[in-house]
Amino acid sequence: NAGVTQTPKFRILKIGQSMTLQCTQDMNHNYMYWYRQDPGMGLKLIYYSVGAGITDKGEVPNGYNVSRSTTEDFPLRLELAAPSQTSVYFCASSLPESANYGYTFGSGTRLTVV
Amino acid sequence: QQQVKQSPQSLIVQKGGIPIINCAYENTAFDYFPWYQQFPGKGPALLIAIRPDVSEKKEGRFTISFNKSAKQFSLHIMDSQPGDSATYFCAASRYGGATNKLIFGTGTLLAVQP
Numbered sequence: 001n002a003g004v005t006q007t008p009k010f011r012i013l014k015i016g017q018s019m020t021l022q023c024t025q026d027m028n029h030n031y032m033y034w035y036r037q038d039p040g041m042g043l044k045l046i047y048y049s050v051g052a053g054i055t056d057k058g059e060v061p062n063g064y065n066v067s068r069s070t071t072e073d074f075p076l077r078l079e080l081a082a083p084s085q086t087s088v089y090f091c092a093s094s095l096p097e098s099a100n101y102g103y104t105f106g107s108g109t110r111l112t113v114v
Numbered sequence: 115q116q117q118v119k120q121s122p123q124s125l126i127v128q129k130g131g132i133p134i135i136n137c138a139y140e141n142t143a144f145d146y147f148p149w150y151q152q153f154p155g156k157g158p159a160l161l162i163a164i165r166p167d168v169s170e171k172k173e174g175r176f177t178i179s180f181n182k183s184a185k186q187f188s189l190h191i192m193d194s195q196p197g198d199s200a201t202y203f204c205a206a207s208r209y210g211g212a213t214n215k216l217i218f219g220t221g222t223l224l225a226v227q228p
Contacts, residue, residue, distance in 0.1 A: 004157075043158070048215060050213055056213075102160035
């Protein structure tokens with residue numbers, strides 16, 4: 001059972017480039033989330049999805065896009081990368097009907113924009 | 115009103131000490147309060163969670179205390195060990211809500227010295 005898998009683990013982008021951060025989960029969780037983590041700022045929600053074909057903005061969505069074509073996958077797209085997008089990105093999933101009710105996080109993608 | 119305020123930002127204790135991390139929330143609709151533990155290079159992992167129907171919850175050496183009237187909750191780590199050194203995040207959400215979105219605190223970096 002792999003849980004939540006994120007790729008790549010590290011990436012350096014030049015300003016203006018674009019990339020997709022991949023996230024896949026094998027737990028059949030309906031809900032998926034993208035957070036960014038910056039020092040001293042905690043975790044900020046970028047986008048979330050409550051099921052295939054359904055996505056919505058979180059607290060800091062500008063400069064990002066998402067899609068959810070399957071239950072398993074929830075990629076995050078960065079268009080026109082900017083230095084302000086240098087961060088660690090975490091994907092998470094949850095199954096609220098479960099007794100646990102908690103999030104399962106991936107191991108993160110560390111992105112640097114130069 | 116969506117904020118969760120966490121303190122202190124960092125904490126150093128000796129082995130066997132009892133570090134205490136505090137969080138405060140504003141939104142009275144929140145009724146689910148988890149704590150996450152994050153080791154360097156890893157994603158956060160659910161540690162313990164509480165709902166407002168109880169004032170305290172213990173799991174092993176970890177205890178959550180909850181004060182509904184003050185809108186505050188705290189994490190206590192009994193007999194702390196060097197292996198507890200990590201970043202701890204509190205969070206809040208509406209249990210059973212349509213999205214299960216968690217609002218995270220800014221994190222506390224805990225160092226337990228041998």
